[in-house]
Amino acid sequence: MAEYAQIRALIAVRLSDMTDVTTSPLRQREAGEGQAARIGARVVGYATDLDVSATKTTPFERPELGDWLRRPDEYDVIIWWRLDRAVRSLADMEDLTRWAKEHRKRIIFAEGAGGTLDLDMSSALGVSDIVVRLLAWAAQMEAQAIAERVSGARATLRAQGRWAGGIPPYGYRPVARDGAPGLTLVPDPSAVAVLEQMMADILDGAQPHSIAMELNEAGVLTPRDHDDVRRGKVPRGRAWVGTTVKSVASSPTLLGYHVHQGKPVRDGKGRPILAGPPIVERDQHEQVKAALAELAAPERRERKDTNALLLGVAHCDTCDGRMYMYSANSGKTIVYGCRALARGRKCEAKASIRADWLDEWAVEQFLARIGSWPVTRVIRHSGYDPGPELAEVTSELRAHMGERARFKSAAGRQMWQETADALEARAAELETTPFVEAREEVVSTGKTYGQMWDAADTAGRRRLLIDAGARVMVKPSKGRGGRVTKLDVSRVDFVIGSHGDPEKESLDAIEREESE
Structure with a gap:
């Protein structure tokens, strides 16, 4: 026993899903401690590593185990409960045993089909490479079998309208089915309220990154943190980012669809299988997607790192290019200037003007002209266009047709044909579905431009100017006639686009109605 008393043991614990009680951390620790006692090792x-997948991460990538593997002098043996707690692929097993040979370590799996598996790499007479590869191959086959069983089980549950488990899509929560086994999804009121405000902001022209900042400031939980709280876990304090806002606001899960790998799961007739009641209607969903696409267009992108009020509003009268804020006179003066050369263009007479003078004059002009006008918002009703779903189905059908040669058995060809028939049936149904014309509706926000101006920050005021169609045209200086002490108003012109005029909007709305 004295020989073994000096052995130092590290016990490795891994769990992909904290809800899996059959492989709980406590059970794994107890198995490791029992094995350490049997070989006379000191833990x-x-x-x-909890909530960490062995299929998606190597042993060296896991937070705690990876840190221990970088400190090999602190232990002599690593003990896992079972082989699948360590690796799920041939490559990972080879890398782990190579590391063990290099550092002369011993690897033990306390339990398994053949009992305890002890791989002693501490000497030249250790386990052969052939044995290691066989073990790794077995682990990989087990992982693939598990994945196939899980995929098949989830497909069956989805076909029954049941929730297959995992992290529910944002906006939903799983509940027990009424009078039937299993779970289904229902809207989560708190998350739905966040989504509704998010989509309204997007339709109002707010950028996703701005929405993310507001959500973080308000302490709204991200989808992952929201799910952590649902499961009784301590949230990690993740932050909203623009890509998360875009993802959840445009996800097809909001239509109530079961989604797998970004695509709706379909039934035998090619129709999307519902996981729960829709949170939004199809036309609103398409409106949000269209608004996000418009916000992503180059001409609508806003600088995040500028306090220039008139960026996108002030233009050089000579070349009509945007004017940008920068410092002049060795940093003594801040100006708006034409930067045509920076855009690869030529301007015959570039304009430049003091920024504080132009800001003050433009604000006076804006509030004097339309400060009392009501701010309106254009609501776009997309009606119903079967085109988007038809395009999705067509894309899925095209990809599915390309996989036909993969199926060699009669059973495989039958399964392929069933999916092909379902997709074609849905495509045929969508092709005969009538198109409902989109329309626009102008509604009042209940506030004036002046009221919204007072409540907004610089970025919000810039957006008000741009949305109202405001343009400030700046002519080049007429020459140096001594020191200039005030704005030369003959050099500037302020223009408001017609869509900022409520009377013009009303006339446009009447004209559209009469033409329908």
């Missing part, structure tokens, strides 16, 4: 630490 020097635990590498505990």
